[in-house]
Amino acid sequence: MADLLKPDLCVIGAGSGGLSVAAIAAAFGVPVVLVERDRMGGDCLNAGCVPSKALLAAGHRAQAIREAAAFGIDVPEPVVDFARVRAHVRGVIASIAPNDSAERFTAMGVKVIKAEARFVDARTVEAGDIRIQARRFVLATGSRPAVPPIPGLDTVPYLTNETVFDLDVRPRRLIIVGGGPIGAELGQAMRRLGAEVVILEAGRLLQRDDPEMAAVVGRALVSEGVELRTGVAIQRIGGKAGAIEVTLAGGPGEAPETVEGSHLLLATGRSPTVEGLGLEEAGIAVERGAIRVDGGLRTSNRRVYAVGDCAGGGTEGLRFTHAANYHAGIVVRRALFRLPASVDNRVMPRVTYTDPELAAVGLTEEEARARHGSVRILRWPVAENDRAQAERRTQGHVKVLVGRGGRILGCSIAAAGAGDLIVPWMLAMRRNGTVSDIANLVFPYPTLSEISKRAAVEDLKPASRSGLLRGLAGALRWLG
Numbered sequence: 001m002a003d004l005l006k007p008d009l010c011v012i013g014a015g016s017g018g019l020s021v022a023a024i025a026a027a028f029g030v031p032v033v034l035v036e037r038d039r040m041g042g043d044c045l046n047a048g049c050v051p052s053k054a055l056l057a058a059g060h061r062a063q064a065i066r067e068a069a070a071f072g073i074d075v076p077e078p079v080v081d082f083a084r085v086r087a088h089v090r091g092v093i094a095s096i097a098p099n100d101s102a103e104r105f106t107a108m109g110v111k112v113i114k115a116e117a118r119f120v121d122a123r124t125v126e127a128g129d130i131r132i133q134a135r136r137f138v139l140a141t142g143s144r145p146a147v148p149p150i151p152g153l154d155t156v157p158y159l160t161n162e163t164v165f166d167l168d169v170r171p172r173r174l175i176i177v178g179g180g181p182i183g184a185e186l187g188q189a190m191r192r193l194g195a196e197v198v199i200l201e202a203g204r205l206l207q208r209d210d211p212e213m214a215a216v217v218g219r220a221l222v223s224e225g226v227e228l229r230t231g232v233a234i235q236r237i238g239g240k241a242g243a244i245e246v247t248l249a250g251g252p253g254e255a256p257e258t259v260e261g262s263h264l265l266l267a268t269g270r271s272p273t274v275e276g277l278g279l280e281e282a283g284i285a286v287e288r289g290a291i292r293v294d295g296g297l298r299t300s301n302r303r304v305y306a307v308g309d310c311a312g313g314g315t316e317g318l319r320f321t322h323a324a325n326y327h328a329g330i331v332v333r334r335a336l337f338r339l340p341a342s343v344d345n346r347v348m349p350r351v352t353y354t355d356p357e358l359a360a361v362g363l364t365e366e367e368a369r370a371r372h373g374s375v376r377i378l379r380w381p382v383a384e385n386d387r388a389q390a391e392r393r394t395q396g397h398v399k400v401l402v403g404r405g406g407r408i409l410g411c412s413i414a415a416a417g418a419g420d421l422i423v424p425w426m427l428a429m430r431r432n433g434t435v436s437d438i439a440n441l442v443f444p445y446p447t448l449s450e451i452s453k454r455a456a457v458e459d460l461k462p463a464s465r466s467g468l469l470r471g472l473a474g475a476l477r478w479l480g
């Protein structure tokens with residue numbers, strides 16, 4: 001006979017979203033059961049954000065050594081020991097893992113069950129030999145790599161984010177299919193660590209971003225030797241381990257072309273994890289491959305919510321750890337405190353951690369023009385910033401989209417540390433602020449953050465050319 005648990009809350013999946021829900025609920029003394037079938041911490045800790053940023057950090061270090069001569073420091077080309085790079089990546093995961101561990105959550109009062117969970121009916125989940133009938137359930141089952149139907153793909157070994165961080169030998173030549181955030185970040189990391197890298201992208205690099213801003217990252221990748229092939233059509237994949245061949249369709253009247261590589265990495269998007277969960281038995285609808293949710297993240301079963309990568313409802317394209325954490329707060333407010341809370345993605349930041357980083361919040365130029373008609377655009381180049389010159393990190397610019405009354409509609413920054421530089425713009429937008437809110441702030445000198453102020457001050461330039469104001473200044477000068 002299976003054990004029966006009757007907690008207030010049962011969370012399925014211990015990744016970013018599930019852990020946040022469980023931690024917040026437990027902090028309020030709510031009885032919580034958390035079910036995880038694999039590793040605590042989910043994708044972000046084990047095969048996503050953390051290892052990718054650790055690998056990028058190793059690549060950035062190698063690149064900094066290569067660029068040292070410009071500072072008057074001569075060093076030979078760095079020697080990369082890939083097994084030790086992997087050990088560094090594992091070490092970073094290991095140092096963060098205790099925060100997400102079953103021990104820590106058990107100490108918080110959460111009952112952690114290691115098993116695969118599935119609904120057996122609308123109000124019961126089975127996890128191993130335990131049955132759970134909770135007042136509310138939260139699905140936080142994440143996503144997995146989407147595998148495109150390319151002929152021949154099933155005949156060759158390929159890497160995904162789930163396996164690429166386990167490599168202990170540097171790929172000689174890495175073919176990456178997909179030029180989204182994963183392709184761009186891992187492409188740059190691998191190139192900086194000494195691999196030849198070719199990115200094959202059907203559309204353009206970082207398609208979800210403003211093309212003008214994505215182009216800054218594209219130029220940086222190309223300047224470092226990444227072969228960036230956009231607008232390609234992959235016909236088939238063949239060859240064998242160590243000698244992969246990707247055949248690209250030629251243009252009109254052109255013969256197909258073969259791209260050769262030692263390794264193949266798929267970075268072609270993510271599919272929400274919805275299989276094997278007994279969703280049908282529980283009356284939980286799936287829409288466009290994700291769990292259908294309303295604005296408050298409730299599924300078609302009123303006892304069940306969905307957060308993070310597995311949730312649909314317009315959250316596609318915003319599959320981030322910080323989005324999953326944000327969802328967690330909404331679900332706790334709704335499910336436990338019955339407060340009205342709903343998802344508002346207007347100020348959800350999007351950051352790609354290449355060098356330069358690309359950060360954005362709000363609308364892109366295309367979206368702003370479609371919604372608001374006339375839009376003012378403010379730009380400021382990083383190269384005009386004193387600190388950037390001192391550090392020799394002058395790539396990129398700020399682009400701000402301004403609507404009526406100076407309202408900030410969107411901001412995008414391509415620069416070193418752009419993910420941090422975007423925060424004041426987020427705060428201003430969250431408060432329905434205007435560009436003057438940024439222009440009137442005193443920024444510390446010399447910091448890169450001043451590029452935001454300089455972009456915002458551009459909005460005041462028309463006033464400095466106004467005949468009336470110039471006349472007034474002249475008259476006051478005359479008065480002594």
Ligand SMILES: Cc1cc2nc3c(=O)[nH]c(=O)nc-3n(C[C@H](O)[C@H](O)[C@H](O)COP(=O)(O)OP(=O)(O)OC[C@H]3O[C@@H](n4cnc5c(N)ncnc54)[C@H](O)[C@@H]3O)c2cc1C
Pocket residue numbers: 012013014015016017018035036037038039040041042043044045047048049050052053115116117118140141142143161182273276277307308309310319320321322323324353
């Ligand atoms: C290479 C890469 C780099 C990334 N970098 C960033 C970044 O820099 N910044 C950022 O914000 N985001 C980044 N992301 C995205 C981020 O990792 C995800 O958005 C985030 O992990 C989503 O959290 P989640 O809780 O929805 O899912 P996950 O973290 O995937 O957790 C889901 C968990 O549910 C478990 N599970 C699934 N089904 C069941 C079941 N039936 N029973 C029990 N357990 C189950 C899984 O085992 C898993 O542990 C990156 C992703 C990748 C792949």
Ligand SMILES: NC(=O)c1ccc[n+]([C@@H]2O[C@H](COP(=O)([O-])OP(=O)(O)OC[C@H]3O[C@@H](n4cnc5c(N)ncnc54)[C@H](O)[C@@H]3O)[C@@H](O)[C@H]2O)c1
Pocket residue numbers: 148150177178179180181182183185200201202203204206207208232234267268269270317318319320350351352353
């Ligand atoms: N810094 C971050 O926050 C970060 C980093 C990595 C991943 N992520 C998350 O993970 C998600 C997945 O990242 P991703 O880069 O895999 O997905 P993505 O959907 O952003 O990009 C996938 C790319 O692959 C291309 N593609 C698909 N099939 C192809 C084919 N057959 N041939 C050539 N190109 C093809 C698409 O055109 C697209 O540009 C992101 O959307 C994001 O939510 C976030």
